[in-house]
Amino acid sequence: MILFLGFALVFGSYLNLEKARPFYWKMVAVLLIFFAAIFTFLPPIAGSFADARFVSRIEDKKVVDLSLIIDSKSVEFKESRNAYYAEASYPQHIFEKEKEIKKENIKFEDSLHKKLVFDKELLVKAFFIEEANLYKVVELVQIEPSFIYPYVPALMQRIRNLNYHVPMAWIAVIAFCVSMIYSIKYLRNNNIANDIKASSAAMMGLMFAVLATTTGMVWAKFNWGSFWNNDPRQVTILFQIIIYLSYFVLRSTIDEEIKKARLSSVYSIFAFLSVPLLVFIIPRQFASLHPGAQDDGTTGPVVDPQSGMLDSALALSYYISLAAFIIIFFWLLSLNVRHRMLKRKLELLDV
C-alpha cells in the first residue's frame, strides 16, 4: 500500500504537469475506469458455511449466498423425506490461503437436482437448519463464479463502496502531499509556475476530501444510522477541509503575486504537517466506527481473519480502482495547471 502510494508520488512529482497528457495516459485511464466499474459491480457476494451458521443465529432460516462444491459420490436420494442429501465443502479460491477443508451436510429438492453441477464450484442460495445441522439449498445462482466478494452480514452489497470511497481519501492525501512538494520547490527557486501547481493540487485535494466526506456520509446513513456520527475520522477530515479552505482564504486576501505565492507556500507546508496527524494518528487513538481504530488490529470487518489482511479479491479490485483515480487525479491536475498557466501568460501579454 505504502509502496504503491510512494510510487504514485515519485511518478507524479516527475511529471511535467504543464504539458498535455500523452495518449497512452488517457487510454490507461479509460481502461482502468472500465475495469474498476466492472470489478466493483459484477462480482457476486458469497459466504462460507460459517457465515450461514452465524446469520441463522440472528434470524432463523435467513437465506444467504453460499459458495460450495458438492461431492458427487456422496449424493443420495432419501425417499422418506423426498429430498437429496449430499456432502459439500467450501472451495479453495484463487489468491486465498489454503484452509482445512471441512465437509458439511447439505440437502436439496428434486427440482434442483437437474440444475446442480457436482464437483464444481457453485454459488447457491441456502440457509442453515440448526436442529438437523444441515444446510438447505434453495436456489442455484451461478456455476463456477471466478471472482467473488466476501459475505459480511453488516455490510452486504455495501462492501463494494470500498472501491470508491476509500481511494477518495487516499487521493486527498496524495494531493496535499503534491501541494507541499511544489510549495517547497517554489520556495527554493521562486518560479511562479510551482506556486500555480501547488495551489491547483491543494484545490484538487480539497475536492477529493469533500467527495470522501459526502460518500462517507451516504454510507454512514445506512451502516451507522445517521449521516453525521462525530466519528473521529469524520471530525478529522472536517478539520482537514477547514485547514485547506483557509489556505484559499489566505490566497484570496493577498493581491501581490509574489507575496501571495510565498506566504501560501509556507502555509501549505505547515498545513501538510497536520495531514499525517489527522489522517493516520488521531483516528487510530480513539474508539471509532471506522475500521482500524483503537484496539482494532485488523483493517476492519472486510478481512480474512487468519491473515488480518483485506480479502484478496477485494484488495485486487481496490488497487485497480485506486490506480484509476490516481491517473484521473494527475490528469485533472494537469488540466487545471495548464489553464492557469495560459491565463497567466495572457495576463502578461495584456500588460
Next chain:
Amino acid sequence: MYEFLENNSMYVVLIVVLIIWTGISFFLFYTENKINKLEKKVDELKIKEGSHE
C-alpha cells in the same frame, strides 16, 4: 425510500459512485468555463492586434 435502499444495498453503492462522478464532472464544468473565458480573451487580443496594423 430508506427501506428500499436498506434492502437493496447495491443502490447505495450506485449513489456513492454517482456522487463521485458528479463531483468530478463539476470540476470539469468549472475548468471548461474558465477556458471559455480565456478563449474570449484571446479573441479580444487578436482584434486589438489587428487594429494596430
